[in-house]
Amino acid sequence: xxxxxxxxxxxxxxxxxxxxxxxxxLSPLEARLFVYLYLQNQPKTxxxxxxxxxxxxTSMSTGIRSLSDFNLVTLVWxxxxxxxxxxxxxxxxxxxxxxxVTKWINASNHQKDALEKIHHELKKLxxxxxxxxxxxxxxxxxxxxxxxxxxxxxxx
Amino acid sequence: xxxxxxxxxxxxxxxxxxxxxxxxxLSPLEARLFVYLYLQNQPKTxxxxxxxxxxxxTSMSTGIRSLSDFNLVTLVWxxxxxxxxxxxxxxxxxxxxxxxVTKWINASNHQKDALEKIHHELKKLxxxxxxxxxxxxxxxxxxxxxxxxxxxxxxx
DNA sequence: AACTCTGTACAGTTTAAACTGTACAAAAAA
DNA sequence: TTTTTTGTACAGTTTAAACTGTACAGAGTT
Numbered sequence: 001x002x003x004x005x006x007x008x009x010x011x012x013x014x015x016x017x018x019x020x021x022x023x024x025x026l027s028p029l030e031a032r033l034f035v036y037l038y039l040q041n042q043p044k045t046x047x048x049x050x051x052x053x054x055x056x057x058t059s060m061s062t063g064i065r066s067l068s069d070f071n072l073v074t075l076v077w078x079x080x081x082x083x084x085x086x087x088x089x090x091x092x093x094x095x096x097x098x099x100x101v102t103k104w105i106n107a108s109n110h111q112k113d114a115l116e117k118i119h120h121e122l123k124k125l126x127x128x129x130x131x132x133x134x135x136x137x138x139x140x141x142x143x144x145x146x147x148x149x150x151x152x153x154x155x156x
Numbered sequence: 157x158x159x160x161x162x163x164x165x166x167x168x169x170x171x172x173x174x175x176x177x178x179x180x181x182l183s184p185l186e187a188r189l190f191v192y193l194y195l196q197n198q199p200k201t202x203x204x205x206x207x208x209x210x211x212x213x214t215s216m217s218t219g220i221r222s223l224s225d226f227n228l229v230t231l232v233w234x235x236x237x238x239x240x241x242x243x244x245x246x247x248x249x250x251x252x253x254x255x256x257v258t259k260w261i262n263a264s265n266h267q268k269d270a271l272e273k274i275h276h277e278l279k280k281l282x283x284x285x286x287x288x289x290x291x292x293x294x295x296x297x298x299x300x301x302x303x304x305x306x307x308x309x310x311x312x
Numbered sequence: 313a314a315c316t317c318t319g320t321a322c323a324g325t326t327t328a329a330a331c332t333g334t335a336c337a338a339a340a341a342a
Numbered sequence: 343t344t345t346t347t348t349g350t351a352c353a354g355t356t357t358a359a360a361c362t363g364t365a366c367a368g369a370g371t372t
Contacts, residue, residue, distance in 0.1 A: 006289060009278055016270045017296050020303070023263060041288050046319075056362050061320055082370070083318065092299045097306070107179060114172045122165055132197050133162060140173050143248045147176070150253070154310055202349075212332050217350055238340065239348065316371070330357070341346070
């Protein structure tokens with residue numbers, strides 16, 4: 001077994017696993033970046049990532065920032081090393097599920113609020129002639145309620 | 157209460173609800189198209205949709221095809237009407253959740269299979285010197301298992 | 313202090329997705 | 343049959359996302 005075999009396997013793993021990670025709403029680069037870090041046993045610098053993925057350092061910088069915002073990677077300090085070192089958060093399932101569910105619920109609720117506001121506005125006016133629109137609105141708002149409760153179940 | 161108020165409200169509802177629908181993986185146009193049909197009480201033609209959304213008929217055609225593939229809209233027949241008429245599937249929650257969960261599980265399993273294949277290939281070779289890579293691979297495969305079981309719970 | 317290194321802001325480029333208009337095959341009407 | 347209508351294939355355009363290279367501020371080193 002030589003190094004090139006390991007490298008090929010690593011490359012294949014990155015490619016496949018990144019597809020799954022993308023489904024959580026990460027861009028292709030962010031996904032590959034995360035997977036790369038996850039497969040490494042030591043924290044890596046922007047230059048390491050840039051070389052390993054064959055993309056510019058600027059891309060690494062912005063990608064890492066996003067991952068950091070999602071709490072998927074962490075900046076670690078190591079004595080004597082000037083460059084920033086990043087490592088993947090290793091609680092895979094928890095990290096992704098929590099992020100994902102939270103994102104869904106927040107977005108869904110945001111739209112639900114807007115729709116409820118429209119609902120109230122319509123009720124203030126006299127719309128006896130147009131019952132369908134409020135009926136539909138009620139159903140749509142209820143749909144958002146179901147979404148929230150379903151995704152909340154997913155979280156725990 | 158005049159028509160323009162109803163039209164404005166309809167427009168606002170489409171805008172907001174479409175954002176939620178987009179989260180299920182539909183494109184902005186597909187989402188708006190679905191919501192438009194959902195809010196209408198009669199089936200509509202491609203020309204109706206084109207005019208209502210202010211987009212080309214070609215876009216409507218491709219959009220409707222996608223929605224049809226997802227089983228989110230249905231072609232309905234009405235005596236004496238030449239044009240195709242489409243209506244939204246009204247089982248909102250069931251339609252979207254089933255689609256979504258199925259899509260997730262299929263994609264996740266697809267990647268899991270590919271990763272398991274890599275795992276077997278690596279085991280065939282002698283890789284005692286590199287235990288980390290198989291350890292990580294095991295964890296990643298397990299992550300896919302957790303995903304599947306979580307999303308399966310969401311379905312029922 | 314001056315000099316070096318590192319991360320990122322920003323403008324510009326490349327790449328991919330969304331969308332349109334024309335043209336035409338298939339079906340309906342005359 | 344010929345004529346009209348309807349949906350979609352396809353090529354081309356517009357719009358948005360991804361990505362890069364240069365330049366520079368701030369921190370570290372000498």
